[in-house]
Amino acid sequence: MLVEVGASARLFGGLEQLRQRIEVEATAMGVECIAWAPTGTAALALVRAGVPDGFASPLPCILDKLPLETITAVASHQGTLQRLGCRTLGDVRKLPRGGLSRRFDKELLTRLDQAYGLRPEVYEWVQLPETFxxxxxxxxxxxxxxxxxxxxxxxxxxxxxxxxxxxxxxxxxxxxxxxxxxxxxxxxxxxxxxxxxxxxxxxxxxxxxxxxxxxxxxxxxxxxxxxxxxxxxxxxIQQESKSLLPDTIRQGEATWLVLERVQARIGKAEVVRPLLAEDHRPEWMQRWPGAEEPRPRSAPDPCQLPVPDWIFEEPLRLAERDHRPIYQGPLVMLLGPDRVEGGWWHRVGEGADAQQTNVQRDYWVAQSQHAGRLWIYQQRLANDETGWFLHGRYA
The missing domain is CATH 3.30.1490.100 (DNA polymerase, Y-family, little finger domain)
Incomplete structure (x- = not known):
């Protein structure tokens, strides 16, 4: 593979830094030998001879010592040139040019001159495929x-x-x-x-x-x-722009990079995140989709009453005294009521086991002398009865 890097030197901080980067990345891809030279044909000849640096001394001094097989156009006439006493490229250059042009094809002199920088080089550069x-x-x-x-x-x-x-x-x-x-x-x-x-x-x-x-x-x-x-x-992909002023230093990896590795290790179904849902019923105010699902652009409207820090998985039925709820003593109503009603369209389960989740509740913030602030509600039950339930606690 032949790479022209002169036009990219400034972009990568100079030829030396570009050279170091190419050597590191090419070695990781399995490249066994790399050579650098002022011309492409010379670089190919040096890499075939195992000479890495074509800038250590004047190019003719380096190329004259190389064997004939390092340039393909010369190697095709190796037998004839050896009978003429030529063993290196320098020996071929010492022969009369007129005799070389008459006895051999034009390709030999052309490639030889291109290697020494006496003629311009023209290559058909590699075109990247549409797919990889x-x-x-x-x-x-x-x-x-x-x-x-x-x-x-x-x-x-x-x-x-x-x-x-x-x-x-x-x-x-x-x-x-x-x-x-x-x-x-x-x-x-x-x-x-x-x-x-x-x-x-x-x-x-x-x-x-x-x-x-x-x-x-x-x-x-x-x-x-x-x-x-x-x-x-x-x-x-949108590339990051390089600004004149230094950007904010980023420390650590992006969150989505870490989540992808965790998903690969334990499975996508095990990595979820909470998202607020457009539902005023406390049990369905949040959902737990996969980490790859995008976040909504706008959050749902908050409740009128402050939501407690801890919500019970199953509401606790409260005892009543004189039609008022008690929990570790009488409760004092601080805020409320906040009416939550609806859910007739929502069913949990499938087939005959499906259950309707319609609710009719009045939420209150109550104060208990021993339990602190509580989140309770009054719900309409069967036969026009009502009941009080404890649904959450405030820290």
Whole structure:
């Protein structure tokens, strides 16, 4: 792979910082050798020879010592050139140019001049595909699903680069694996795992942690030999602007990143959050949806009376004396009544077991000499009777 980085040096803080970043990320993707040179053909020749730095000395001094096979156009005539006594690129350059042009094709001199910077280079640059799909073959058999992360992380790095180049973020990706040919017939050809994210992201670390949590729950039916990573769903992502003044320092991870890892570990159904509902009945004022559900733009109107800090799961029937409720002594009404009525449309349960949840209550804030402030209500019962109930307590 040939990369032209001169135009990007300033964006990444200079050539040295850009070089360090490329070496770190390329090594993580499995690249074994990297070479730098003023021209593209020279860089290819140096990497084939295992020489990393093409700026250590004048370029002709470095290239003249390289063997013939480091440049493809020269290597195709290696047999003839060796019979002429040429062993290095420098030996080829010493031959008369007129004789070289007549005896060999134009490609040899053209590529040689391009390597030494005597002619401009023209390349057909790589065009990114519309979709991302990358495959990796293991050099060994993987018997446990978590061990697939060794190769999957390399593919995640490639996907992250593709996303960054297209200014996209992934919200769902799929990891597929193929079982080794020496497998049992019942094991099948392979399997796949799809991982979703709440927000579009390009972060390799976050995607790796999510995938690792999911793979920990997978059991391979047979050893795997190949894996493939597919970006199933992507959307445009809004990049953060770089301001002149320093932004507020962010510490720690975003909440949704942590929630996604917890969901991957214990399951989505186990991670919920409270949301206020458009309902004036206390038992249904809140609901507990999944963490991925967006918050409503506006909150429901609050109750007229202050809501207690603790609401009982089952209201407690209170004793009465002279048609007034008592709880550890007589109760003094402080605020109220607050009428709560409705719910005829709401049923709990299914089929014959469904129960109507219609309520007709008058709520009060009461004071008990020994129990403190209480939240009580009076409810209409059967046969035109009424009853008092304790529903909550204030701290």
């Amino acid at each position: 799909s990358a495959r990796l073959e293991f050099q060994f058999r993987v018997e446990h699903a978590p061990a697939l992360m060794f190769g999957a992380r390399r593919l995640l790095l490639q996907m992250s680069s593709w996303l960054a180049a297209r200014h996209m973020g992934v919200t769902s990706f799929t990891l597929r694996w193929w079982h080794d040919v020496m497998r049992a017939k019942t094991a099948g050809t392979g399997g796949e795992l799809t991982v979703g994210t709440a927000e579009p992201t390009q972060s390799v670390d976050h995607l790796s942690r999510l995938l690792n949590e999911h793979l920990a729950k997978v059991e391979l039916q047979a050893p795997a030999g190949d894996i493939e990573l597919i970006a199933a769903r992507t959307i445009p």
